[in-house]
Amino acid sequence: MVSKTEEDQVNRLESQVENGGGGEWEYLCLVRKLKLRRSYNVLKYGLSILNDPKKRSAIGPEEWTLYEQVAAAAMDCQRLDLAKDYVKVLLEKFPESKRVGRLEAMLLEAMGLWEEAEKAYSSLLEDNELDPVIHKRRVAMAKAQGNISGAIEWLNKYLEIFMVDHDAWRELAEIYVSLQMYKQAAFCYEELILSQPTIPLYHLAYADVLYTLGGLENLHMAYKYYASTIDLTGGKHTRALFGICLCTSAIDQLTRGRNKDDKENLQLAPLSALALGKDYKQRAPNKVSMLASTLRSLKLSS
C-alpha cells in the first residue's frame, strides 16, 4: 500500500535521478519495495548501474536481485535481447534455481512462445506443486492470450487453494469488471474488504461497482462505502467526494415520488460539495466554475 509520503518520496527520487543527481540505487530499492511498475525508469537506471563495474561492486550481493528486477523491466519494455542477456547471467550464477527458472519462463512468455512457456511452467510445477507464483503466471498467460474465461477458471481454482491471496482476489475482481459481471466483482471486493478493512481503495472500488449495478439498495450501500472511504482517507479523496454527490442525486431521482418521511436523510452531499470546492480552489482554480455548474446540475436533476 503506497502511502502519501512514500509516493512523494518516489516522485522526488525520480525527479532527482532524472536531473542527474544520483540516488539510482535508492530509487530502484524503493520501486521494488512498493511494487510499482515503472519499467522505463527501472530499465534506464538499472542499466546505468549494471554497466558501471564500480557501481556494480558497490551494491555487493544485491546485484542479483537487481538483475532480476531489470530483466523483468526489460521484458516489459520489449527489449528482449537485454532480458535474454540478463537471464543468461543469472543462469550462470544460479544454475538450479527455481526463481531463475520462473524468469526464464516469463521470458518465453514475453517472446510470445506460449506452448514453450506452458511446458516450462508445467515442468516447474512438477517439482513443487504449490508454488503460488507459477499458478499466477499461468493465469497471466491465459489473460495475455485473450482467453479470459480460461484465466477466470484458473484463477478460481487457484483461489480455492490460496484463499488469502489479496492480489489474486483483486485481479479476479478487475477481470469481472472488464467483462461487466458486476455481481461477481462485488463478491470479490467484499472478500477483499473482509480481509483488509483498513485499505480505503477497496471500499472505493466496491462502492463504484455497487453504484454501477444501480437499484435503490445498492445505491444506499454505495453511499455508505463512499463515506467510509472518505473516513479512511481523511477527507482528501476527490473521487469518493464526487461519489457521495452522485449517489445522493441518483437516490433522490429514484425516490422522487415517495413521502418525505420514507426518505432517509442523506446529509453528506452538501458537506462533500463544500470539501470539493475547497480542494478545487486549492489545486485547480480555473476549474472551480465548471465544478460549481456540475454540482448545481446534479442537485437540479433531483
Next chain:
Amino acid sequence: MGAGFVVGVLGVLFLSHAAYSTIQYRSLLKITEDEFTGPPINVVMELIAGLVLCMWAALTVPGKFLSILPQSDENRVVALPSNLDFMIFNHRGKAFPLSIDAKLK
C-alpha cells in the same frame, strides 16, 4: 538536541538527589524513632522539578514525532501496488521499445 540533553541530565540529577535526601531523612527518623509519613516538603518540590525537567527532555530530545493515524495526511493510502505477479507483456507498449544501446558486460 544539546540543550534538551543537558536538561534531561539535570532532571535525572535532581531526581537522584531527591532520592538521596529521602534516604538520609529516613535514617535521621530512625535515630529519633519517628514514623516516616512522607518526605519533607522541599524534597517533594525537588521531585516535581525533576519530573518536569525529565518530561520536557523526553519530549524534545527524540525529535519530530511520526503520525500514527492511518488517515492523516502522510499516512493515507494513495495507491495500491500494481499486481506484478499478473503482469503481462502483451500490451500496447510493445510498439514502443525503449531505445537505448545494448549493455556492455
